[in-house]
Amino acid sequence: MQINFAAKELTIKLVYYGPALSGKTTNLKSLHALTSKEARGRLMTLETKDDRTLFFDMLPLAFKAKDGGASLRIKVLTVPGQVVHGSTRRLVLQGADGILFVADSQVSETENNAASFLDLRSNLKELGLTMRDMPTVIQFNKRDLPNIRSQEEIEGMAKKGREPIFLARAVDGDGVLESFFGLLKITWSRLEAENQLERTLGLSAAEVLPLAHEKLGVEKPLSELLSKSLGFAISDPRFDAPRGPRVPGAGGIPGVGSAPRTGGKP
Amino acid sequence: MNTPQRQSWRPGGEELSDVKLEDLVSREGLLELVESVVDLFGIPIRVYSASNGLLADAAHDQEVCNYVNTFGSGRTLCGTTVSAAKSASPGETGSALHACFTGNSYRIVALEYETRNVGRLIIGPYLPAATVEVPLTLTAVEGVEPEKARVYLARMPRAKEDTIQRIADHFKRALDLIMFAGHKTFLTSQMHLAAVTESFREMQEKNRRLEEANTRLRELDRLKSNFLATVSHELRTPLTSIIGYSEMLSEGLAGDMNQEQREFVLTIREKGEQLLGLISGLLDLSKLESGTLSVKRKVVSVRSIADTALSTVAPNAKKKGVNLATNIASSVVDITVDPDRFRQVFINLLDNAIKFTPENGTITIVAKNIGMMESDGEDDDQDGFSLLTPVDPRIEIRILDTGIGIPQNERAKVFDAFYQVDSSSTREFGGTGLGLSIVKRLVEAHGGTVHVEGNEPQGTAFVVRIPASGMPPRGT
Numbered sequence: 001m002q003i004n005f006a007a008k009e010l011t012i013k014l015v016y017y018g019p020a021l022s023g024k025t026t027n028l029k030s031l032h033a034l035t036s037k038e039a040r041g042r043l044m045t046l047e048t049k050d051d052r053t054l055f056f057d058m059l060p061l062a063f064k065a066k067d068g069g070a071s072l073r074i075k076v077l078t079v080p081g082q083v084v085h086g087s088t089r090r091l092v093l094q095g096a097d098g099i100l101f102v103a104d105s106q107v108s109e110t111e112n113n114a115a116s117f118l119d120l121r122s123n124l125k126e127l128g129l130t131m132r133d134m135p136t137v138i139q140f141n142k143r144d145l146p147n148i149r150s151q152e153e154i155e156g157m158a159k160k161g162r163e164p165i166f167l168a169r170a171v172d173g174d175g176v177l178e179s180f181f182g183l184l185k186i187t188w189s190r191l192e193a194e195n196q197l198e199r200t201l202g203l204s205a206a207e208v209l210p211l212a213h214e215k216l217g218v219e220k221p222l223s224e225l226l227s228k229s230l231g232f233a234i235s236d237p238r239f240d241a242p243r244g245p246r247v248p249g250a251g252g253i254p255g256v257g258s259a260p261r262t263g264g265k266p
Numbered sequence: 267m268n269t270p271q272r273q274s275w276r277p278g279g280e281e282l283s284d285v286k287l288e289d290l291v292s293r294e295g296l297l298e299l300v301e302s303v304v305d306l307f308g309i310p311i312r313v314y315s316a317s318n319g320l321l322a323d324a325a326h327d328q329e330v331c332n333y334v335n336t337f338g339s340g341r342t343l344c345g346t347t348v349s350a351a352k353s354a355s356p357g358e359t360g361s362a363l364h365a366c367f368t369g370n371s372y373r374i375v376a377l378e379y380e381t382r383n384v385g386r387l388i389i390g391p392y393l394p395a396a397t398v399e400v401p402l403t404l405t406a407v408e409g410v411e412p413e414k415a416r417v418y419l420a421r422m423p424r425a426k427e428d429t430i431q432r433i434a435d436h437f438k439r440a441l442d443l444i445m446f447a448g449h450k451t452f453l454t455s456q457m458h459l460a461a462v463t464e465s466f467r468e469m470q471e472k473n474r475r476l477e478e479a480n481t482r483l484r485e486l487d488r489l490k491s492n493f494l495a496t497v498s499h500e501l502r503t504p505l506t507s508i509i510g511y512s513e514m515l516s517e518g519l520a521g522d523m524n525q526e527q528r529e530f531v532l533t534i535r536e537k538g539e540q541l542l543g544l545i546s547g548l549l550d551l552s553k554l555e556s557g558t559l560s561v562k563r564k565v566v567s568v569r570s571i572a573d574t575a576l577s578t579v580a581p582n583a584k585k586k587g588v589n590l591a592t593n594i595a596s597s598v599v600d601i602t603v604d605p606d607r608f609r610q611v612f613i614n615l616l617d618n619a620i621k622f623t624p625e626n627g628t629i630t631i632v633a634k635n636i637g638m639m640e641s642d643g644e645d646d647d648q649d650g651f652s653l654l655t656p657v658d659p660r661i662e663i664r665i666l667d668t669g670i671g672i673p674q675n676e677r678a679k680v681f682d683a684f685y686q687v688d689s690s691s692t693r694e695f696g697g698t699g700l701g702l703s704i705v706k707r708l709v710e711a712h713g714g715t716v717h718v719e720g721n722e723p724q725g726t727a728f729v730v731r732i733p734a735s736g737m738p739p740r741g742t
Contacts, residue, residue, distance in 0.1 A: 041380050042446055046454050055457045062381045071381070087464040091457070103653055117653040131649040138652060157652035165652060 001097050001191055003201065008070040010201055012191065013077065013095055014183055018102035019109065019116035020052070020081035023141040023170040027102060028059050028078055030173040031180055036217025039063045053080045056092045063215035065208075070201040072208070074184070081116070090123045098135040098187030100179055101163075102170075105140045105148035135190045137183040137229075139175065141168045158231030165230040177218055178228040185209055185226060185234055287377065287384040288315050290448030291441070293322065299444065300324040303437055308423040309430070311437070312388045313377070314352070321385065328391060330368055330418035337409040343367050351388060361431065366391055368415075369401035370422060375434040379445050387437060389430055393422040490552065501545055509538040547700040554707040561604045561711055565735055568601060568633045568661060569594050575612030576631070579620060587625035590616075594633040601661055602735040603712050611708050614701040615665040615728050622669035623725070632664040635734065660714075660731045668725040677718040681706040705730075 002011045016024040025045070032043045041060035045053070061074040077096075079089040101120065103113040121131055138161075140154055151167065158165040164182055168175025188208055191197060198204040213222045226234045300311050300322045310325030334340030351364045356376035364372040372390035376383055400419060405412045425433075512535040514520060516528055523531065569592075576590055583590050601608075612631070619629045636659065672680060681702050705728075709716045714732035721727040 044446070044450055044453070046450060046457060055454065055461070058453075060380050073380075087468055088457070088461050091460050091464055101650075101653070113653045114650075117650045121650070136649075138650075140652075154652060161651035162649045163652075 001095075001195070003195075005200075008201065009073065010070060010197070010203070011073040011075065012097045012187065013075045014098045014100065014180075014187065015093055015096040016076065016078040016100045016102055017089070017093075017116070017120050018079075018081060018141075019104060019112040020083070022081060022102045022104040022109070022113075022116075023168075024078040024081060024102045025053055025057050026170040027100070027139070027141070027168070027176050027179070028057050028076060030170050030176040031076065032059050034173055034177055034218065035061065036215070039215045039217065052082060053078060054085065055080065055088055061216065063212070065203055065211060070203055072203065072212070074212075076180075083115075083119075086119070086123075089119070090126060093120075093123050094127060096134070097191060098183050099137070100183045101136060101138045102168075103138060103140050105142045105154075105167075106145055107147050107149055110149070135183065135186040136163045137179055137186065138163045138165045139168045139170075139179040140165060141170050141175075143167050143174070144169045144171070155230050161231060163231070164234050166228055167230070175228070177220065178225045181209065181213065181218075181222065181225045182229055182234045184212060285379055285382065285384065285445075285449065286315065287313075287379070287445065288319070288321055290379070290445045290452065295444065296322040296441075297324065299437075299440060303433065307425070307433055309389055309392045309425060309433070314386045314388065316383055316385050318353070328370075328418075329421055330370070330415065331391070333414065333418050334368060334404070334407060334410065337407060340407045340410065343407065351390070356386060361434065363427075364390075367401070367403040367407070369393060369397050369404055369419060371430075373427075373430045373434060375438065377438060377441065379442065379449075384445070387434060389434060391422070392430065393419060393424045395424050395426040395429075397424075493552075497545055497548055502542070505538060505542055505545070509535055509542065512538060544700070547704060551700055551704055551707070554704065554711065561607060563602050563604055563712075565600045565602050566605050566608075568598050568663065571603075571605060571609050571612060572631050572633070572663075575609050575616060578609075578613050579616045582617070583620050583629070586620055586623075588620050588623050589626070589628040591628060591630045592632075593630055595635070598633045598635055598661060599734050601732050603732065607708050608712070611705050611730065612665075614705045615730075618701055619665055619667035619669065619726070619728075623667045624669065627668040627725075629668075630664075630666045632666060634662055636660055636662045636731070659734050661734050663730045663732070665728045665730075666721045666725065667727075668721070671720060671724065672718055672726050674720075680718060681716070 001013070003009070004011075016027055018024050028043060032040060039061055041062065044058045044060075046055035046057070057078045059076045061076065062071060064071040077092055079085075079092045099120070101117065103109075103116075124130060124134060140149070142148065154165060154167070164186070166175050166179040166182055168179060170176050188205055192205045210222060213225075218225070296313060300313060301324045304311055304324040310328075311322075312320060312325055313322040315321050331344065335344055347364075347366045351366075351372040351374065354362060354364045354372075354374045356362050356374045360376040360378070362374045364374055366372065368391070370391035370393050372388055373392075375387040375389065377385040377387055397419075400412055400415050404410060404415050404419075512531050515523065516531045516535060572592055572594060576592070580590065616629060616631075623629060706716050709730055709732065712732055714730060716728065716730045719727045719729055
């Protein structure tokens with residue numbers, strides 16, 4: 001996050017991570033198509049080869065809170081999914097405020113999803129961060145394909161995991177806005193808790209989401225978008241808490257919990 | 267070694283909040299664009315940066331301007347007008363009109379990129395299309411002849427305000443596209459540079475770690491080779507003699523011994539055997555560590571392995587007054603393991619349990635199929651659970667005892683070689699501290715996991731999870 005106090009401008013960076021061909025760029029294209037012309041910039045695709053992302057894609061979104069008020073800029077970036085572009089992924093990840101992990105729902109992609117998640121974790125570690133520092137939402141994409149992990153299965157896993165999960169068919173735009181607003185919600189909560197944005201920029205948590213929703217020209221009601229999360233509700237007030245002690249029995253809340261890590265798997 | 271610093275440049279970060287028109291578009295390119303528009307409409311255009319620097323100027327002198335500049339007061343007025351136009355703000359709407367005393371107009375238009383102001387466009391002077399009379403402000407200039415002024419004004423380019431606005435819009439759109447392309451090129455080159463530097467840094471770092479690891483491994487390898495040689499030769503050879511001779515003594519081959527002497531010799535022999543066991547364990551461990559232990563996998567039932575292991579440890583348990591029980595669900599499917607090695611896992615775990623379970627305690631082997639939702643207790647970190655959960659089902663085997671238990675913070679360490687929770691327990695319970703370490707390595711060699719949990723309300727549970735075999739593949 002960057003705050004330009006002189007220009008009363010806040011820039012937040014959301015990164016779409018995930019294995020190769022899981023639909024990160026497709027998410028961005030759909031997000032571009034689903035948002036209003038006034039608030040979105042051009043979708044920038046840096047260097048592609050055979051239609052595969054080499055560097056990153058970027059969609060800038062920007063709007064003003066109110067006349068003369070602070071303006072909010074959201075940069076949505078994708079990383080290149082192919083394993084070989086590891087260092088590029090780490091570069092794109094630098095300074096990220098929130099991550100949407102785009103997973104491929106196909107059963108055959110389970111291992112690739114896991115490998116990419118571990119890659120994310122190790123890249124964050126290289127940058128001196130842990131998963132708990134990073135507001136993260138998981139999207140299970142490609143729900144329209146056959147041989148996918150069932151919704152019941154994902155719901156079961158969502159209950160045990162610490163991230164909210166959204167289902168999506170990015171190619172039709174389904175679930176794209178849901179995931180985006182889900183991520184924006186928990187990212188904002190974290191930033192607000194850590195930076196007192198309401199006090200410094202006059203942007204309150206309660207008004208930013210509806211504002212973004214309105215300025216981006218989204219038709220579906222915000223509450224409907226946010227209600228699509230699996231696991232625990234994205235509107236759970238526990239998301240708003242800054243990093244603190246883990247709530248007993250909460251089953252893991254993104255960004256909450258500071259139980260010291262006792263080594264990892266060998 | 268000189269490791270390059272991590273790149274401070276961040277895609278989508280700082281550099282974007284500070285985009286300058288002059289950085290994204292070359293001055294020559296900008297001038298070409300401006301000239302092409304001027305050629306098309308005949309109206310002068312200038313482009314200023316956000317910091318008020320003139321970036322491109324395709325204005326040519328107008329006759330009426332040259333004319334008024336021949337008079338002193340006209341020159342002053344012209345200067346004032348031009349500098350006012352230069353510094354005029356396009357205002358909230360992004361477009362403003364600035365009038366000249368000659369009746370001409372300037373249109374000042376804000377240039378934006380990604381909603382940020384990057385400069386201004388000044389179109390003019392041009393004569394508003396509606397003008398028919400020579401304005402009084404022009405004829406009022408001392409020395410100006412109305413007739414000449416009329417002639418010169420008539421030669422000015424004329425345009426309607428909405429035409430000027432359309433020209434401005436067109437220019438802005440063309441420039442936006444060029445800026446976007448420039449921005450993209452800028453980012454690409456930055457990214458190239460950063461990626462190369464990052465890859466280099468990463469490689470240097472990896473090389474350094476590899477070198478360190480290599481040095482350490484070579485040293486360890488040397489130590490281990492020495493150690494193995496010592497163990498196998500220097501220790502085993504005399505030990506075999508000790509055991510052999512004490513055996514002969516106890517069998518009376520060197521003459522009769524009294525009761526006490528025989529007991530002493532038997533103790534020597536017993537301890538010798540124990541020592542041999544320890545040395546063999548060490549060798550096993552070394553083989554497991556170096557990966558030279560061969561694993562011959564077969565499909566076997568959990569029950570058969572449990573039964574043979576139980577019969578092996580039964581005398582020991584009986585001696586200690588500990589009860590043994592099994593609870594293996596009938597649905598438990600077979601596993602693909604090396605039966606000898608896996609029996610060793612059971613025996614070591616059972617031996618360990620017997621050792622730490624008091625008289626009248628109970629040791630139970632529990633086996634069941636588990637789904638994918640069970641988490642491995644050793645990792646309480648549940649982030650990414652939905653992504654990291656394996657697809658294949660596993661068999662879980664628990665060895666439960668009602669012994670003294672292992673404190674939570676000691677549970678991961680019990681698998682370290684030679685580790686004992688409390689070194690005084692070595693004296694009390696005996697043992698080498700190798701058994702569990704061998705268990706962990708054997709289980710891992712079979713693609714499984716082992717960890718410790720508490721056995722409520724009293725005792726310890728060793729939990730072994732091993733991939734099942736013979737299950738129908740998922741998704742059917």
